[in-house]
Amino acid sequence: MALAILAVTPSARAQGVGVSPVNLLMQPGQTAAALIVTNREDHRIAFQIRGYSWHQDRGGEDRLDPTDDLVASPPIASIEPGASQVVRLILRQPAGAQESTYRILFDQLPPPHEAGIVQILLRLSIPVFAEPRTPVAARMRWRIAREQGRLWLIAANDGTRHLTVANLQLRGEDGRDLRVDVNTPPHILAGGARRWPILTDRPISPAGSVRLTATGDAGTIDERISPDAGP
Numbered sequence: 076m077a078l079a080i081l082a083v084t085p086s087a088r089a090q091g092v093g094v095s096p097v098n099l100l101m102q103p104g105q106t107a108a109a110l111i112v113t114n115r116e117d118h119r120i121a122f123q124i125r126g127y128s129w130h131q132d133r134g135g136e137d138r139l140d141p142t143d144d145l146v147a148s149p150p151i152a153s154i155e156p157g158a159s160q161v162v163r164l165i166l167r168q169p170a171g172a173q174e175s176t177y178r179i180l181f182d183q184l185p186p187p188h189e190a191g192i193v194q195i196l197l198r199l200s201i202p203v204f205a206e207p208r209t210p211v212a213a214r215m216r217w218r219i220a221r222e223q224g225r226l227w228l229i230a231a232n233d234g235t236r237h238l239t240v241a242n243l244q245l246r247g248e249d250g251r252d253l254r255v256d257v258n259t260p261p262h263i264l265a266g267g268a269r270r271w272p273i274l275t276d277r278p279i280s281p282a283g284s285v286r287l288t289a290t291g292d293a294g295t296i297d298e299r300i301s302p303d304a305g306p
Contacts, residue, residue, distance in 0.1 A: 091116035092197050094181055101166060101205040108203075110147075110162040112181075114154040121153040121184040124162060129176045129202070131267025133231065135259070144168040145177045145203060151184075170207035173235035173265045177203040202262060204237060211236035213265070217287055219245075219273065219302040226273040226302075228255055228287070232263045239263075239292040245273065246286045253285065 093113035101108055114120050126145035130138045148163045164179065181199040214234035220227055228245065232238060239261050245253040256272040263269045289296040 092120060092122075092183060094199055094201075097199060097201050099164070099201065099203045101203065103206050103208040104169075105205075106166045106169070108164045108166075110164065110181075110201075111159055112152075112154060112162060113159040114156055117156050118186070119153055119155055121151070121186075123151045123182045123184055125150070125180050125182075126164075127178050127180065129178045129264070131264040131269075133268045135229075135268050135270040137260070139178055142177065144175075145179065147179065164203065166205055170205045172207065172209065174207065174211050174237060175205040176237060176264050177205070179203060202260075206236070211265075213238035213263070213291075213293060215263070215296075217298055217300050219285060219300055221303070226275065227270045228273055229268060229270045230263050231268040232265055235265050237262050237264045240289045240296070242288075242290045243271065244288045246288075248284065 091114065093111075093115060095111050095113075099108050110124075112122060124147035126142055126147065127139040128142040128144065130140070132138070144167050146165050146167065148165060152160050152162070154160045168175070179201045181197070181201060183197040185196060212234050213232050213236050215238060216231045216233060218229050218231075220229055228243070230238075230240070240263065241261055243255050243257055245255055247253055254274040256274055259269060259271070284299045284301050287296065287298045287300055
């Protein structure tokens with residue numbers, strides 16, 4: 076959940092370490108971007124950055140695979156107190172017919188061991204979206220289904236660009252809200268899906284409909300969803 080929050084804020088700060096930005100969108104033709112890492116501690120810090128390709132299956136699971144298509148320069152560095160380091164992110168492989176998606180893992184490296192001192196180190200998972208030269212857009216299919224004995228809100232993206240959602244709300248025909256357990260990152264990748272449990276003891280009739288409202292990076296979402304028929 077912490078990573079989901081960090082992914083939609085312009086910068087992150089923890090333990091005197093600042094990283095900005097924490098959500099990168101590379102425009103068509105752009106092959107490089109910059110991160111700024113700032114040390115607000117009173118001692119030297121060291122960090123490492125690694126690139127991963129990021130995919131999402133129809134079950135809503137994210138998969139990260141090591142890649143050389145997105146590299147950091149420098150990949151490992153140290154920063155003196157009060158100083159900043161610019162890290163260049165270099166895209167070696169341009170996006171094809173659809174948006175390319177990556178994550179970089181920023182890890183603060185442990186300092187020399189000190190007896191009696193517990194070190195809590197910062198890790199960030201930062202999304203990187205690289206747009207192709209051809210126009211791309213998300214194309215969403217929303218549904219409510221009962222699986223494994225519980226109700227789920229399911230979003231499948233058949234488009235060529237990710238969608239980032241926030242403020243998901245469901246309301247039944249009786250006007251009462253249906254609480255959605257939003258505990259995953261907010262991005263639905265092209266060709267991927269997300270699913271969120273619906274926390275309710277009340278049955279939802281397949282003959283009725285549920286109103287979905289949300290805020291997306293492409294605009295407001297306001298749809299009527301008919302729940303799937305099923306057990």
